[in-house]
Amino acid sequence: MKQHDKNGIPHTTPRQSATFTQDVNSDIRRAAATGIYDIRGGGAKRKVPHFDDLLFLGASISRYPLEGYREKCTTNVTLGTRFAENPIELDIPITIAGMSFGALSGQAKEALGRGASAAGTSTTTGDGGMTPEERGHSNKLVYQYLPSRYGMNPNDLRKADAIEVVVGQGAKPGGGGMLLGQKISDRVAHMRNLPKGIDQRSACRHPDWTGPDDLEIKILELREITNWKVPIYIKVAGARPYYDTTLAVKAGADVIVLDGMQGGTAATQDVFIEHVGQPTLAIIRSAVQALQDMGMHRKVQLIISGGIRSGADVAKAMALGADAVAIGTAALIALGDNDPKWESEYNDLGTTAGAYDDWHEGQDPAGITTQDPELMKRFDPVEGGRRLRNYLKVMTLEAQTIARACGKNSMHNLEPEDLVSLTVEAAAMAGVPLSGTDWIPGQLKY
Amino acid sequence: MKSIDLEAQGLRELNITLQAQSEKIEDDSWEIINPKGSHALAVGLNAPIEVAINGSTGYYTAGMNQQATVHVKGSAGPGVAENMMSGKVLIDGDASQYAGATGQGGLLVIKGNASSRCGISMKGINIVVGGSIGHMAAFMGQSGNLVVCGDAGDALGDSCYEARFFVRGSVKSLGADCEKKEMRPEHLEILKELLDEAGMDAKPEEFTRYGSARNLYNFDVDNAGAY
Numbered sequence A: 001m002k003q004h005d006k007n008g009i010p011h012t013t014p015r016q017s018a019t020f021t022q023d024v025n026s027d028i029r030r031a032a033a034t035g036i037y038d039i040r041g042g043g044a045k046r047k048v049p050h051f052d053d054l055l056f057l058g059a060s061i062s063r064y065p066l067e068g069y070r071e072k073c074t075t076n077v078t079l080g081t082r083f084a085e086n087p088i089e090l091d092i093p094i095t096i097a098g099m100s101f102g103a104l105s106g107q108a109k110e111a112l113g114r115g116a117s118a119a120g121t122s123t124t125t126g127d128g129g130m131t132p133e134e135r136g137h138s139n140k141l142v143y144q145y146l147p148s149r150y151g152m153n154p155n156d157l158r159k160a161d162a163i164e165v166v167v168g169q170g171a172k173p174g175g176g177g178m179l180l181g182q183k184i185s186d187r188v189a190h191m192r193n194l195p196k197g198i199d200q201r202s203a204c205r206h207p208d209w210t211g212p213d214d215l216e217i218k219i220l221e222l223r224e225i226t227n228w229k230v231p232i233y234i235k236v237a238g239a240r241p242y243y244d245t246t247l248a249v250k251a252g253a254d255v256i257v258l259d260g261m262q263g264g265t266a267a268t269q270d271v272f273i274e275h276v277g278q279p280t281l282a283i284i285r286s287a288v289q290a291l292q293d294m295g296m297h298r299k300v301q302l303i304i305s306g307g308i309r310s311g312a313d314v315a316k317a318m319a320l321g322a323d324a325v326a327i328g329t330a331a332l333i334a335l336g337d338n339d340p341k342w343e344s345e346y347n348d349l350g351t352t353a354g355a356y357d358d359w360h361e362g363q364d365p366a367g368i369t370t371q372d373p374e375l376m377k378r379f380d381p382v383e384g385g386r387r388l389r390n391y392l393k394v395m396t397l398e399a400q401t402i403a404r405a406c407g408k409n410s411m412h413n414l415e416p417e418d419l420v421s422l423t424v425e426a427a428a429m430a431g432v433p434l435s436g437t438d439w440i441p442g443q444l445k446y
Numbered sequence B: 001m002k003s004i005d006l007e008a009q010g011l012r013e014l015n016i017t018l019q020a021q022s023e024k025i026e027d028d029s030w031e032i033i034n035p036k037g038s039h040a041l042a043v044g045l046n047a048p049i050e051v052a053i054n055g056s057t058g059y060y061t062a063g064m065n066q067q068a069t070v071h072v073k074g075s076a077g078p079g080v081a082e083n084m085m086s087g088k089v090l091i092d093g094d095a096s097q098y099a100g101a102t103g104q105g106g107l108l109v110i111k112g113n114a115s116s117r118c119g120i121s122m123k124g125i126n127i128v129v130g131g132s133i134g135h136m137a138a139f140m141g142q143s144g145n146l147v148v149c150g151d152a153g154d155a156l157g158d159s160c161y162e163a164r165f166f167v168r169g170s171v172k173s174l175g176a177d178c179e180k181k182e183m184r185p186e187h188l189e190i191l192k193e194l195l196d197e198a199g200m201d202a203k204p205e206e207f208t209r210y211g212s213a214r215n216l217y218n219f220d221v222d223n224a225g226a227y
Ligand SMILES: Cc1cc2nc3c(=O)[nH]c(=O)nc-3n(C[C@H](O)[C@H](O)[C@H](O)COP(=O)(O)O)c2cc1C
Pocket: A041, A042, A043, A097, A098, A099, A100, A103, A104, A125, A126, A127, A144, A166, A168, A169, A170, A235, A259, A262, A263, A264, A265, A266, A305, A306, A307, A308, A326, A327, A328, A329, A330, A359, A369
């Protein structure tokens, strides 16, 4: 680069704009070339306050710890104790979130079932219905009841161990779904009763109810059809957690699933993923507050999802008041998604391992988010299941390690008082004091 | 015929009794008295039985029905026969919103009028309406047939896929990607069968067929305004 112009006057150092960054400019060029918004998988990639901004205090003179490996720290959880005859009993408080068959291959669904069952937890269907692979390999299977109702039928409904009425997803509060034509194979088309190869849209709103009063009647219908046997979850995006939790309880939910903006999706507009919804950290306390205000905390269970990666995240979510967590993206990574071993193929797709998010295009080198028979062959569901089981076990051990250090003989005894925050923002969102102070921003002291 | 008094026996007993017919048919003809506009009546049935409901009903009557014939001798609330798989649901009066929503099979006959979103997201069900229907009928309709002997409201068949619509009267407006179609002999035949089965006194030749123009099936920036 030349340092001076032809008259010998020095150039200023070229300066990139903080507003028009390289990323932004590439978005503009992409939009200009295609005329369509960017659709991708995954959750919000922007940095938002998260569990990393919280720390546990551990034990000290005023609180004594439990002996690692010797003294018990239970991890089991029972979901759906409010109305259901058969609540779901899980060994660990980490469940597998709903991910659609269609977005994922049949083998990937099988692997999720294998891994979750081996670790003593549940899996969840998704938009696109229940597959035999998943039902067959999941000891506990939650059946999603979605606006699209693809593949929805009373026989599968009755095979479910729980029903999850999906109102929203953290990646796209208020948004519907999208499965591009490339992924509509014969099998997917058949299950959804749609022509092959078309872009398939999933509605954003349920077709036969609007509002909490209708939802209450819808839940009555689902309970009547399933004989009041199985728990009914309501999944909402982290938008207005206090009111949504209140209304879900009013509508008769046994369990509330609350999904923050980092939560993954199979395919959504990037603008939606990055600009709508609240961070996972910011939604937990107000949902818990809503439950407490109704005297329903621990009676209606709360499952938190959106960016859960480790046992530390699990422990933090539970300390803030959750009964369990759900994972989507992390489970896919455990199965082998975005593995650097496929780097050259990611490069061919214009991306790199870790950043690959065009799951909707069906060209996943790892053979997980695809319906292409050749790519699917790369993925071994038995091996995938084993890897997921390992990962779930590690997360559980990590969470127990923290809980014992805090002197808890059950994961459910973790509490907000075990936490401090590293930043003012996270302190305000999580309702725990800023480290080194007794200051919880946003809480009045008079 | 066996009779169930909803007021005396309650909803739980009503549905348990009728659902149990899928294991062993006690009687193939049932009557429900005192329905009083209650919700979730006769839901999740799966047996070739006949159920007559003596009066009007609330939400989701005969929801997810399989095989059974459910006859409402009155009007039905929102979501009647939602997600029906097979069998027949007959409404003597009018039906509220979302009649036959997401239905996958079977026949829904509404002798009176149906409100908005009739046949929304229909996936194979056949719906025959003696009167008129409201707006947004068959929104995102995937397959099956919607027959309207009267008029259709605004935005008929918006964003529909392969569902077919037959309307005898006027259509206030067509929804995005829904267009008037040629009525070919095979369509007249389907229509005749449905009208006969529904017991409607109307001639197939008097109807106009509508369906998807299939322009929105794969994204095209030039159609962006229609999405
Ligand atoms: C590939 C993929 C497919 C998904 N499909 C569905 C779906 O069909 N229904 C749904 O409610 N959520 C769906 N989700 C969202 C998950 O259920 C869950 O809310 C989210 O993944 C949790 O956040 P995490 O990915 O950070 O763990 C999907 C997520 C992914 C990654």
